[in-house]
Amino acid sequence: MRDTPFLEIWHSSEVLQRLRDRSLLSGACAGCGNKYICGGCRARGWAYFGDIHAPDPGCINNRDYWESLVEHQKK
């Protein structure tokens, strides 16, 4: 940030480009009609699944993913 203008980082960063590309989403987020408005929380996808494109388990549409996480915690 000290050496590169934010706008240049915004356009050139591979991670930021991938975060903006909603076609890369998975789970219910991938086929959701709201993905271009919402897109889910990418931080939660990363935190729970280690993938910035993973489904957001905090959304009711991804309830199956949340329940599998809960089941996994019980084991």
Ligand code: SF4
């Ligand atoms: S978090 Fe929920 S509402 Fe948002 S894109 Fe994903 S499935 Fe759709």
